[in-house]
Amino acid sequence: MTASLQGRKIVVTRPRAQAARLASWIAGLGGQPVIFPLLEIAPAADPEPLQAAIARLDSYSLAFFISPNAVDFSLPSILASGPWPAGLRAFAIGQSSLASLASYGIANTLAPVAHFDSESLLELPELQRQFVGGQRVVIFRGNGGRELLGDTLRERGAQVDYVACYQRSAPADAAALASLLRGGQIDAMTISSSEGLRNLVDLLDASARASLQETLVFVPHQRIAEVATELGLQRVIRTGPADAGIIAALSVYNWQS
Template sequence: MSNKTIVITRPSGQARQLAEALQASLLNNGFTPDTSPQIISLPLLTIAPKGDDVLVGQIIAALMAADLAIFVSPNAIECTMRLLERSWQDLSDESVPIGVVGGSSMAALKHHGIGLESNPTKIIAPQNNSQWDSEGLWAELQKLSWDWSTKRVIIFKGEGGRDWLADALKHAGTQVEAFSVYARVPLDLNSPAWKGIYEMDFAKSLWLLTSSEAVRYLGQAKLPLDLATAICPHHNIADAAEQIGFGEVFTCEPGDEALIAASQAWLSI
């Protein structure tokens, strides 16, 4: 096996999906078990869904009056649907349109049959993956030519996180209600998951960073990141990686395909 290491920092389930896709892509592109890098999962944050009957009642009441629901991430979709335990179109008298920021969220909606109904739920998302972020979704929403001062929007999110889109909507006069449907639990710095990290050669390591919050937490681990390379699918994440001291930071387009392509480019250097 190659002495290079790729570290995937997503929560466990999502990390496994990316690791399997990366490994398959490498084998399909001329790598062998001997030349492939070691792939390590380091789940810097664990997603802890909320299970609160009061919260369920509040969400259902809000949906009855909502003009639009926005999910900020696939985790927001999974945790909301797990919490509500019913199909999306059964939650309100009329199917509430949904806004999402990218391809992974669109896939999560399809997993729950949303947008695949006989009378499909309207889904709004940036068409170009280079715009898979809050700013891109807001640009797409403005194409609706709605009078935002008359609209009620629900945002499903995790505790904390970025509020740029909520602020943009409020600035437009929209009534916004945000629901936190999950918490992010940092990986214990004494967890056995760090063992492989301490043993690897940082100068030959590539870190796939997909969350600014996770990157900031990584900065607390006091690792020799100045020797390491990072790939980030958004400039905000790249900024966070630079701030905690990564030696080289590259930005790629959003989506797993772009992360895999960028990883293969790094391996060929």
């Protein structure tokens, strides 16, 4: 592996449990990864909705997992109560969630293969009106979030229940990262969440925010790029999806430009 990131200090902002792979790839290319999660992940404050969904799990036909966190904060409790129902088809938005499901032994699952978002998931043939109409659907996710998946499935005739099995929150402060930004010590940041980016901007003081606006930022989705532009970031690079897309863009970027 060539050292195409030699000496470059690059911030990885994924939740801590998902940050290791991208950080390892950056280090493998000679870079210096700085892990600074912009979303803190914890179990849901109220466990009752998850327990209620588990009790009626065999009444659902389709189960959706919005993220690897949705898998990790629901599957242990689900499987502790009994085997995964044979008639329940699992869907994931991204390949990481698909791999997490497989690690728990959940087979016959589906996810988009090109773009990892609700829009791409909803394009799957198995989720068109003629197949989901009249079906009961459960969506495992964090607190809040986009409603597109559930709203669209309802429009297609499904009965949809949301289950918040974990919660996201902003980090307590960003003093360490702000210091690096103000000191011009960061070569690039990788941002994988619009919510996380908003958290960061809210945590920074004016001088650090000004530095962020001039920092090179790599994002794997158009929606994040649009939010970054709205927030005044001036050097936004749209990458391919997921960690693989981010590392590919980092490795070919002309750092001398």
